[in-house]
Amino acid sequence: MDLLNLLDSFVRVVDSGSLSGGARLRKISQPAMSQQLTMLEAHFEQELVFRTNKGTQPTPAGKLIYEHARLLLLQTTKMYSEIEELSGAEHGALVLSVSQPLGAEVVTPLMFELRKTYPDLAISLRMEDGLVDVIRDGVDLAIRTGDIGFTSGISRRIATIDTCLVASPEYLAKVQIPEDPFDLTPLNYIQYQDGNRVDSLELRRDGKVHSVPVQVGFIAGHPQVMVQALLNGVGYTRMPVFMAQKFLDTGEFVQLLTDCLCEEKPAYLVYPSRDTLSRRTEVFIEALIERMRAVKGIRLAGQRTLAAAQQA
Missing domain, CATH: 1.10.10.10 (Winged helix-like DNA-binding domain superfamily/Winged helix DNA-binding domain)
Incomplete structure (x- = not known):
């Protein structure tokens, strides 16, 4: 038996x-x-x-x-x-699950860089926004932002993701450019993912939190669809700074209400057990933390919040 x-x-x-x-x-x-x-x-x-x-x-x-x-x-x-x-600490397959925005902008480039250093490291990358049970689903490491829900295994907060409000110059040419948080209410909000409908945004200005009603004018089921909606002047949205930065640098996006702080999103690592972390998983985690350290809009655990930095 x-x-x-x-x-x-x-x-x-x-x-x-x-x-x-x-x-x-x-x-x-x-x-x-x-x-x-x-x-x-x-x-x-x-x-x-x-x-x-x-x-x-x-x-x-x-x-x-x-x-x-x-x-x-x-x-x-x-x-x-x-x-x-024993024949190579970084040899073998590593099954990763990561949310789509973080996967596209941070994890995928890192994965290809690691392959250059560790050519024997096989990575199976799943980009998915749904909740994952790492034990039930056979995942070595999940990287999640926001609510991780109930999951077996160990969760460890590693960073905070800053977000910002953006729109295209084309869209802003058609509407009144918002100067006050509540100027956003009549504008079209682009919502990411068809989950619970977004009905308000939490914005902090001068130490005061404003709950601003929004009108959803478009729902994007994929990060690139959201980007295309913005570029085509459909409306405005809140997105991670790391995702918006290259478009802000080129002038394709404009940041709205720069004196307001948007909600932050925690980032977590989730893995089956501390006792079963393989060397290849540890190698990836170490590389991920170093990559995050260099990305604008991502603050590693222990770093000051943006609000605290502004008050200092």
């Missing part, structure tokens, strides 16, 4: 909440998954799951075995990773 394989199947069942979900994750049939679960229960002489109207739930014994099995599987993964690293 391959106990490790049975434990892996059991963990997938608990993570997915059903035998069929666990079977899909393991890429086996549901009857095969059911047989593996029966074998594991026979091995421990304990009932490990029970079925409810909310799916498959672990019994008290199942919860105990799940926690130990999850750690055992992570340690096993680390063991194989370290064996691989």
Whole structure:
């Protein structure tokens, strides 16, 4: 009996909440998954799951075995990773998940730079804005901004992302250029992603926070669509400074209300466990932090806020 394989199947069942979900994750049939679960229960002489109207739930014994099995599987993964690293610390595959704006502007260029130094480092890059469970989804490292939601694994805040308000000169030629935060209300706001509709912006001016109502005139499902909407004079938006900077430098974008501070976004690293960080993951994290240090509009954890810097 391959106990490790049975434990892996059991963990997938608990993570997915059903035998069929666990079977899909393991890429086996549901009857095969059911047989593996029966074998594991026979091995421990304990009932490990029970079925409810909310799916498959672990019994008290199942919860105990799940926690130990999850750690055992992570340690096993680390063991194989370290064996691989004996022939080259940065050799092997690294699965990354990153939000689209940060992925396009910061992570992708960094990835190609790392490949020059470590040609044996294979990187699988997933650019996705949805929430990711690093353990369930088989991700070595996720880089997220804003709300990371509930996720298994370890989260570590590494930076703060500054944002700003921008529009094209073409759009500003058609409207009244805002001088007060509430001058934004009648203008067309370009919203990124079709999630909860944006109905206001939080802006700080002279130490006072203003909640400014906005009118969404366009929803962009991709960062490049948002950029094209701006360049074509559709409206204005709030975006990360690191994303807007090159367009501000060329004059294609104009920053609005420069005396106002926009909301900041925290940036996090999320990984399965501190105890299972491979050398290749550590190499990437070290390089990412150094890259972020040089990017305008990104402040590493521990650096002063923009508001504090302005007050100093």
